[in-house]
Amino acid sequence: MIDRLRERGIVSEAVLAALRTVPRHDFVEEALKGRAYEDTALPIGFRQTISQPYLVALMTEQLMAKKSKLRSVLEIGTGSGYQTAVLSCVTTKVFTVERIAALSNRAENLLSAMGITNVRFRVADGYQGWKTQRPFDGIIMTAAALAVPPDLLLQLADGGVLVAPEGDERQQTLATWTRQGGHFQRHDLVNVTFVPMLTGVEH
Numbered sequence: 001m002i003d004r005l006r007e008r009g010i011v012s013e014a015v016l017a018a019l020r021t022v023p024r025h026d027f028v029e030e031a032l033k034g035r036a037y038e039d040t041a042l043p044i045g046f047r048q049t050i051s052q053p054y055l056v057a058l059m060t061e062q063l064m065a066k067k068s069k070l071r072s073v074l075e076i077g078t079g080s081g082y083q084t085a086v087l088s089c090v091t092t093k094v095f096t097v098e099r100i101a102a103l104s105n106r107a108e109n110l111l112s113a114m115g116i117t118n119v120r121f122r123v124a125d126g127y128q129g130w131k132t133q134r135p136f137d138g139i140i141m142t143a144a145a146l147a148v149p150p151d152l153l154l155q156l157a158d159g160g161v162l163v164a165p166e167g168d169e170r171q172q173t174l175a176t177w178t179r180q181g182g183h184f185q186r187h188d189l190v191n192v193t194f195v196p197m198l199t200g201v202e203h
C-alpha cells in the first residue's frame with residue numbers, strides 16, 4: 001500500500017510513516033479484512049465508508065503543507081476512526097466530531113484499545129465545528145458539503161489549512177483553504193466521491 005501511495009505522488013515521510021503504523025484491517029469488519037490494504041473505500045455500516053488510503057494520505061499531507069507539526073486538528077466525520085488515528089500520529093491533539101453516536105463510540109473504543117490518547121471525540125453536527133477548542137492549525141472534512149461551512153473556516157488559526165470535498169452526490173472537488181488573516185485562499189486538488197455531509201445527530 002505504501003509503495004502505491006508513493007507512486008501516486010505522496011511524498012511526506014511523516015504521512016507515509018503514519019499510514020504504515022495504523023493497522024487499517026482493524027477498522028473494517030471481519031469479512032472485508034482481506035481487502036483492507038486495497039486502495040478503495042469500504043463500507044463500515046450505517047451507510048458510511050472508511051476513506052480510500054490515497055485520499056487519507058493526500059488530505060493529511062495537504063493539512064501539513066504549511067506547518068510540519070500541527071498542534072491541533074479538527075476532523076468532521078469520525079466514521080471508523082481510521083483517518084483520526086492517522087492524524088493522531090502527526091498532530092499534538094485531534095478533535096473529532098461525528099453525527100452518528102454508534103460510530104463515534106466504536107471509534108473511541110478502538111483508538112483507546114490501540115493506546116492512542118491524544119484524541120477527543122464528540123457526537124454533534126459538524127457544521128458548527130467545535131468552537132470552544134478553536135483555533136485549529138488544520139481542519140479536515142471527510143464528508144462532502146455543497147460548500148464549506150463559513151463557521152468552520154472561521155475556526156482556522158492564521159496560516160491554518162482546511163481540506164474538504166465540496167459538491168453534490170454526482171460531482172465533488174477536493175479543495176484546500178488556507179487562512180491568511182481575514183483572507184482564505186482556495187486551491188482545487190482532484191475530483192472525488194465522498195459520502196454527503198448531513199445535518200443533525202443520530203443516537
Ligand code: SAH
Nearest residue numbers: 050051077079080083099126142143197198
Ligand atoms: N474518515 C472516516 C470517513 C467516514 S465517512 C473514515 O475513514 O472512516 C464520513 C463520516 O462523516 C460518516 O461517518 C458520517 O456519519 C459523518 N458525517 C456526515 N455528516 C456529518 C456532520 N454534519 N457532522 C459530523 N459528521 C458527519
